[in-house]
Amino acid sequence: MTLFLGMILDATLGEPKWLWTRVRHPAVVMGQLIGWCDQQFNAGQHKRLKGFLVMASLVSTAGLLGWLLQCLPTGLADVLILAVLLAQKSLAQHVTAVAQALRLSVGDGRMAVSMIVGRDTKDMDQSAVARSAIESAAENLSDGVIAPAFWFAVGGLPGLLIYKITNTADSMIGYRTEKHEAFGWAAARFDDLLNIIPARLSAVMIWAVTGRKNLCLIINEAPLHRSPNAGWPEAAMAHGLDIALSGPRSYDGEIRDFPFVNEAGEHELSASHIDQAVQVLWKTWGLGLCFALLISIL
Template identity: 75%
Template sequence: MTLILGMLLDAMMGEPRWLWSRIPHPAVLMGQLIGWCDQTFNRGNRQLNGTLVILGLCLGAGLLGWLLQQFPGTIIDILILAVLLAQKSLVQHVQAVGDALRLSLGDGKRAVAMIVGRDTRDMDKAAVARSAIESAAENLSDGVIAPAFWFAVAGLPGLLIYKITNTADSMIGYRTERHEDFGWASARLDDLLNLVPARLTAALIWAVTTRPHPRKILREAPLHRSPNAGWPEAAMAHGLGIALSGPRSYEGEVKDYPFVNAEGEHTLGPDHIDETVEVLWKAWGAGLVLSVIILTV
């Protein structure tokens, strides 16, 4: 019941600006801690130091979660879960790209730059829409399904361990000269923790869209550059009949990635983003129903 109430509270409240403009969001605090670790320990034997850092962070997160669970009642669990889920905020950020793109290409670029890390300067309308839809699919897994899954499996300790790992991966898990060794353990642990949730997310997307033959998703998802992101992305691409991924630029360097569902629609726009937002809510609803079923069996 705690999981269900936490999901509902997040869907209703999202991330109220009046609150997080006054106190730091827990994800911000996690980011600050990881940034300090990066500045302090990213030297010497970087891979060993990075491994010890993520192990220490996970141990601390798990211990904090255990301590919080010792308080009587479930209200703290519900509030923390709602804060660390991101369904409503994800929907708002993705929809903002579609609304901005209807105004102008420039507005669309500025909006999508808030949720993706790739270069946006030379994007056309289709590239902006494609970027927003890819981000929606991947973050449905990372920001909603995976945290809910690990809370269901291991309570607050599982939730906090997942969130600190996922935050670390997003900050130091890149294959850059500075972080390839130091962030190696964080990236590998994040891959492991998302193994089941990413595939569960793909199944939920498949269940609420046009239900393409699962063989198409099973064939393309493992070919993605990420061992996990390819699953919700392939499900979204085939579910909406559109092409995702493809070439893009990072820090001025063009990456010639293949398209997912290359035979799908390539000329994307705001209407496709609207369809994606509908899928986000339907998949969330399917996840909620699944949680109810599991809890009542």
């Protein structure tokens, strides 16, 4: 029942500003810790080994902390921590904000989408803004909702905290850049490992609530994506909405010629397509909530 209640609480309250302007969000604390490790240890020789040892320490600490919290006499702490570390409502709000901004102007849309993606946004047209928002919605549904819920169901608070510290580390240092390719290697690989099942589960859930395409199409096209895991929810979203996702985009002023997923789908996208993606987010969350209730009953 803890998973069910945590999902309900997150979807109801989201990220209340009155709280997180007064105390630091756990994800912020994780980010500060990882940033400190990056500054202290990402230098000199043996960067890959140092990065591995840092991740081993972070994961061990997160697992131990989760176990200690789980030993508290009340289950209320489990529900609250789970709700804080899920991101359904905040994800839907951030993606919806892009649609609202895009209705005002392309410039407003660019500014809004720059808050949730890492690619260059200054030259995006309307379709590129919408496509970026929808891709972010699909990927973060897996990373921010389905995966943490899955690992909580499997491993309780230790599983949840291990996943969150790993995913946060990957988002900060898991890049193939000169600075982080070696030091962040362990974070990126461990994050890939922890997301193998949740990413594919997310794809099946998106397919189930949209039901517009043969599942085999998603299975065949997911590997076209540059990420071994993000391609699954994105392919499911692309086929579920019958739109083309991924494709060429710019990072740090350099065009990357990535292939499209569902290239035969609609290419001219707008704010209404973002709205449809947000509807899919909530339908998928609803299916996940049914699973959570079933788990608690069993």
